[in-house]
Amino acid sequence: MKTFPLGGVHPSDNKKWSNAKAIEVLELPDVVNIPLGQHIGAPATAKVAKGDKVLTGQLIAEATGFMSANIHSPISGTVTAVDMQPNGQGLRQMMITIKREGDEWMPEIDRSSDIKRECTLDSAAIIAKIKDAGIVGMGGATFPTHVKLSIPNGCKAEYLIINGVECEPYLTSDHRTMLERGEELLIGVEILKKALNVENAIIGIENNKPDAIAHLNKLIKEKQFAVKVEPLKVQYPQGGEKQLIAAVTGREVPPPPGLPIHVGAVVCNASTTVAIYEAVQKNKPLIERVVTITGKEMKEPRNLLTRMGTPISKLVEMGGGLPEGDVKVVNGGPMMGRAMVNLDSPVTKGCSGVTVFSGKESHRVDMECCIKCAKCVSACPMGLEPYLISKMSKKQMWESVEAERITDCIECGCCQYTCPAGLPLLDYIRLGKQTVMGIIRARAAANAPKK
């Protein structure tokens, strides 16, 4: 069975809490907060003002430039504020607040559950529709999908890889989507194949989801889809774009600014592919997504179809409320998720799950000294030396960390997970990466006029 060649760890997947729970529709929230920046790139520009009436699916913020994404209203009602509000990390962010009045949809959105397979649009029209629908990568990275699908000159896509790996422990939203919306997913793959003009489409799924693999294979056989399902050996971080490409095609993406397209691959998350189907065939913008609420101590772990902007506290409530004692609520899974301080913060396009840790698990282990055991080095899927770049970042040796290729880091957290001394390796690496990226941008800006 295939997997990526370098590094990786095997955390306990803990998916049993929610992987057998069918997707339920969460009741509509009374008030939603929609952040203008819920994707990588420039935040969108608000198109509504206080007092405006909006319908479900109406454009409320427009993409600012190419590297940005549209945002649509997830409910119908009145805009009550366009203002700075704290996000999950408590940092102030521009958000549109909408108070719900009923649930009236934009008329052009097809809300029926009929499956529509025929797609007569050409590549440019499909990408335009995806751009209009504001679709971004729903695995967590929130990279605008239309940017990914716009192949740069001189490159050609050979492989379309659908990311159904969901290697992050606890989360099951992609798993449930593949099981319950398999046909839509496969039509989405066909649409993407057309948009990219590629022959090979491969869905990569880790073999801890045998039911999803079997279900999709059955659908492919029954309904004649030209798609291949590739079962993969369980290993974190297989869902990383570069790791998945290596696992499926054996090709290595060159270091930044190298892109997957430079080795002929385009990777798209499974939930995103279903959203693409809805956008192209049903004119439905990205206004809802499946969010897993899970945790060992949660009474009712669930997979909930949630409108964007719903407060996280609502999900926690649906999961049976916070357990007693010390808790840590993480937006995402335990490896790459971010701890939250504000549970009134909204569900965004990149929020695939909310994981609740309690008691001892909510704390980090005590820090000790690095004994240079190099476990982090063998765990790093990018072949870096985490103990070294972490220490150099701490000492603010920015030139050295740049030379050690800190920008290659995918922030998967394998190093910190594997560290027997409990060192906050990733904390410093992330800081170093941000700083070095800033230095690189400043250098590019300084060099630009001379050319």
Next chain:
Amino acid sequence: MTVLLSTIATLSLLGILAAVILYFVAQKFKVEEDPRIDEVEKMLPGANCGGCGFAGCRAMAEAMVKQDDISALYCPVGGAECMKSMATYLGKVAPEKEPTVATVRCGGVCAKRPRTNEYSGAKSCAVASSLYVGETACAYGCLGYGDCVEACAFDAIKVNPETGIAEVDADKCTACGACVKACPKKIIELRKKWPKNRAVYVSCVSKDKGAVTMKACKAGCIGCGKCAKVCAFDAITVEGGVAYIDSQKCKLCRKCVNECPTGAIVLKGMDPLPKEPKAPAAKPATESAKPAAQPATKPATENKESVNEQK
């Protein structure tokens, strides 16, 4: 014996030969350097802190000697005296600059700013602020993990374990600006240094709306603008929901201190004005005027606490 003599003779010859070669090499590759650079470097404090903007004292000395106009150069550690002696030596005009002192503009002590969560990541303000808001609901306040303490080469700034806020020892502070650069929240400012470490400043940089600030911290500036109205010297501006006192314009009249409803304006090294000031007595204190209050003997940090208590 002959072996010994021949050895001494050979080695001496080699030594003389090497000396001659070295002499000619030194002549050939001689680097002309202004001897004044060494002298000026000796006059500088030698802290190599980078507060002047150069890589170290040597680089500063080179710039002092090479540049005709040294008005843009200033060593904050040596201060006016050091600049004057160097300028006199070089026959140039010394730049005039008032002494400044680093000021931590956050009054969110534990008692006033409740902790809402516990941070267990790397103990670094830069890391914490890149991750999230911090252990309180205020997104602008001091995090207290001591990046400024790390940066200070003069042991002049410490995080008080009781308040969780960095505090500057004004006597040790050389205003090199290292802490200002290290603080990710941009709380530390170099402000005019008055005699006896007297100071009046807004100890808050929160740009949140009044109600949000109030909820997060009882000592925060809510941007009500009462201080700006009462200021006779046009030194206070309220912008983005937070008041700022221009230390160049402020005359330490202390009127604003009494006016502030949250106690965000901090007074150091002086007693506050009586609550109901007598009409003619509210004259602004100037540098030449003798302080009416007894001189501060306590360290500045303790004074701040006592000021807060008096309110």
